[in-house]
Every structure is written in C-alpha cells, then in structure tokens.
Amino acid sequence: MSPRIFITGATGYVGGQVAATMIAAHPELDVVALVRDQQQASKLKSVWPKISTVIGTLDDDEVLKKEAVKADVVLQTASSDHVPAVNSLLKGLGAGKGHFIHISGTGVLNDMSTGPGNPTEKIYDDVTDIAEIINLPAEALHRNVDDAVITGGLREKVPTAIVCPPTIYGVGEGPVKKRSMQVPFLTEAILKRGKGFTVGKGNNLRDYVHIKDLARAFVLLAEEALKPNGGAAAWGPEGYYFVESGEFSWKEVSEKVAQAASQEGKIATAEVEELSVEEALKFHPWAPVLWGGNCRSRASRLRALGWEPEGPSIWETIPNIVKFEIQALAL
Structure with a gap:
C-alpha cells in the first residue's frame, strides 16, 4: 500500500505548489487534499487526476482527525494561525502513525526595536539559536501556533516539524x-x-525564498518522514526549519518595483519616498509587519539535509511581478 500524504491548503499559493512538486516527484504516493467544496475538488482533479479529495475546512474537527489517523504524513499548509486545526490533526495523528509538518512564517521574528525601516543586527540560525526561537515572546506573530505544534506533538507523541519561510x-x-x-x-x-x-x-532587512524552493523543502521533509525513524531530519522541539535563499532591504525592493513600473510607463518616476507608519497604513493595514520590520533567519538545518535554493532570484522576478499587477489592476 502506497504511503498516504494528507495536505491542507492545496488550493492555496504555498499548498498548491507543494502538491504540484510532491506529485511530480512522487507519483507513487497516495496524495489526499482537503478542499472546501466539490468545485475545488473538480479543479484539483482536472490538474492531478490521481489526487483524492476530502471536503471540509480547518474547523471540521472530525474530518481532520479522521484523515490524519490514516496519514503517513500530514502537510498543514493552509494556515499558520489556526490552533484548532493543529490540535485536531495532532489528535488524529496520535491515534495513528504519521508525522506532522506545519507552515509558520518569519513574521514570528519581526523586530522593529530600532524603529520602522531601520535594520537590526540579530540573525536567527535554526540550529545554534533553536532554544531562543522556540521560546520567543508569546505575543510574537504565529508564536501561539508554533507552540501548539510543539507542545501538541509532545502530548500526542507525534513527530512534528515547523517550516518557517520568509518573504515568498x-x-x-x-x-x-x-x-x-x-x-x-x-x-x-x-x-x-x-x-x-x-x-x-526602508533599510530594514528580510529574507526571501522562491515558491518552488519552499515547496522542495516540504517535499524533502516528507521524504525524511517516510524513512525509518524519521530519517535524518530533526523532529519535535528541534524540528524547526527556516527556508531562505538570500536577504534584501525593503528599500531595494521598492526601488526595483518603481524602476520596473516606470519603464512600463505606469508611474511617472522611479523615485522612492519615505513614509511614516501612519502614511503607509493607508495602503495596507499590515504595512508595519509587511514592510517595516526586520525578519532575519538562516536555514542551516535544511542545508544540512542537502537542500539548496535553485529558483531565480527575487530581482529577476520583479519585472514580471510588476507586469502581473498591472494586468490585475487593468492599468
């Protein structure tokens, strides 16, 4: 019987890429996806005929437990902020035999202690700084869910891993x-x-990773999970994995976006202005977290398993991002 992979979020950005990468790399696996309705199920089946689907949401405790107990690996990519889903999946896994791999985000590291737009020196390494990482302040973004994964895994005796990407x-x-x-x-x-x-x-610093490189990290950990004793991967409190391929300042990104937009004739100048937090909030309610803080990480644990980034750099992709947004806005 083929190993069974249960994935949440396969209709999402990250989960869709993880599913695509998993199915391409391992057509022999039995991949089961949680979907909201039959329309989503049909959409997935039209692309991946062999995929199985289960209708439900992250709030459906019984559905999640039922699927988790049958799974060899659960990939929770649907949300980094849904504690009830984590608890349901871990409870189901506790009655079964599988491993749990959960998505978080380096927003948990967000640091504006030097003021919005200013850099900080601290870089978190997921090997040397693991004790500090899994004991960050309770109010940090995603921290409550990270804790639910770690403590729930220990309680239910389920091997867990947290994948923590930066800007994707x-x-x-x-x-x-x-x-x-x-x-x-x-x-x-x-x-x-x-x-x-x-x-x-805009001199604050953040890491980045290409969506395909992030998906390969999930697949790598799933591969290790299917090996005896979880393979070479770390699980439980030490199973915390940053995923990064480089670092930028938001000023550099804004300059590249403005340059590309100017070249497309959609803005008059490539100049970049400094805004206060209050002014930036007019453009997005998450502006301070999205563009104002520092989130600096190093993916030592994944690299020790053989993972290396392969995707194009963020600078290569910005012109296409600008073109995509111009079309989306019908400018």
Whole structure:
C-alpha cells in the first residue's frame, strides 16, 4: 500500500505548489487534499487526476482527525494561525502513525526595536539559536501556533516539524492561487499611489525564498518522514526549519518595483519616498509587519539535509511581478 500524504491548503499559493512538486516527484504516493467544496475538488482533479479529495475546512474537527489517523504524513499548509486545526490533526495523528509538518512564517521574528525601516543586527540560525526561537515572546506573530505544534506533538507523541519561510516570491504552479503577498501587495500600492515608497528609510532587512524552493523543502521533509525513524531530519522541539535563499532591504525592493513600473510607463518616476507608519497604513493595514520590520533567519538545518535554493532570484522576478499587477489592476 502506497504511503498516504494528507495536505491542507492545496488550493492555496504555498499548498498548491507543494502538491504540484510532491506529485511530480512522487507519483507513487497516495496524495489526499482537503478542499472546501466539490468545485475545488473538480479543479484539483482536472490538474492531478490521481489526487483524492476530502471536503471540509480547518474547523471540521472530525474530518481532520479522521484523515490524519490514516496519514503517513500530514502537510498543514493552509494556515499558520489556526490552533484548532493543529490540535485536531495532532489528535488524529496520535491515534495513528504519521508525522506532522506545519507552515509558520518569519513574521514570528519581526523586530522593529530600532524603529520602522531601520535594520537590526540579530540573525536567527535554526540550529545554534533553536532554544531562543522556540521560546520567543508569546505575543510574537504565529508564536501561539508554533507552540501548539510543539507542545501538541509532545502530548500526542507525534513527530512534528515547523517550516518557517520568509518573504515568498514567484508564480505558483497550483491550479487556483498563484500569487504571493508581500512584494505583490507593495507593487499594487506603488502602482495605485503613482510613486515608490518605503516605511521609514526602508533599510530594514528580510529574507526571501522562491515558491518552488519552499515547496522542495516540504517535499524533502516528507521524504525524511517516510524513512525509518524519521530519517535524518530533526523532529519535535528541534524540528524547526527556516527556508531562505538570500536577504534584501525593503528599500531595494521598492526601488526595483518603481524602476520596473516606470519603464512600463505606469508611474511617472522611479523615485522612492519615505513614509511614516501612519502614511503607509493607508495602503495596507499590515504595512508595519509587511514592510517595516526586520525578519532575519538562516536555514542551516535544511542545508544540512542537502537542500539548496535553485529558483531565480527575487530581482529577476520583479519585472514580471510588476507586469502581473498591472494586468490585475487593468492599468
């Protein structure tokens, strides 16, 4: 009997890419996806005829437990902020035999202690700084869910891993959502405003990863999970994996977006202005978190397993991101 992979979020940006990468790399696996309705099920089946679907949501405790108990690996890519789903899936896995791999985000590291738009020195390494990472302040973004994964895994005796990506870029290959958030949101705001901007000076630093490289990280951990004793991967409290391929300042990104938008003739100048947090909030309610803080991580744990980034750099993709947003806005 083929190993069974249960994935939440296969109609989403990250989950769609993870499913696409998993199915391409391992057609022998039995992949089962949680979907909201029959329409989504049909959409997935039209792209991946062999995929199985289960209708439900992250709030359907019984559905999640029933599927988790049958799974060899659960990939929770639908949300980094849904504690009840984590609890349901872990309870189901506790009655079965599988491993749990959950998506978080480096927003948990968000640091504006030097002021919005200013850099900080701290870089979190997921090997040398693991004790600090899994004990970040309770109010940190995603921290409550990270804790639910770790403590729930220990309670239910389920091997767990947390995958913590930074800014994700690139067009996804899933059948539904193909667009990321931070750079497209900034691009949309710049196009609507008619001029590039930063939150403060924009010298704050953040890591990035291509969507395909992130998906390969999930697949790599699933492969390890299917090996005896979880393979070479770390599980439980030490099973925390950053996924990054480089670092940028938001000023650099804004400059590249403004330059591309100017070359497309959609804004008058490639100049970039400094905005206060209050001014930036007019363009997105998450502006301070999206573009104002520092989230600096190093993916030492994944690299030790052999993962290396292969996708195009963020700078190569920005012109296409700008073109995509111009079309989306029908400018």
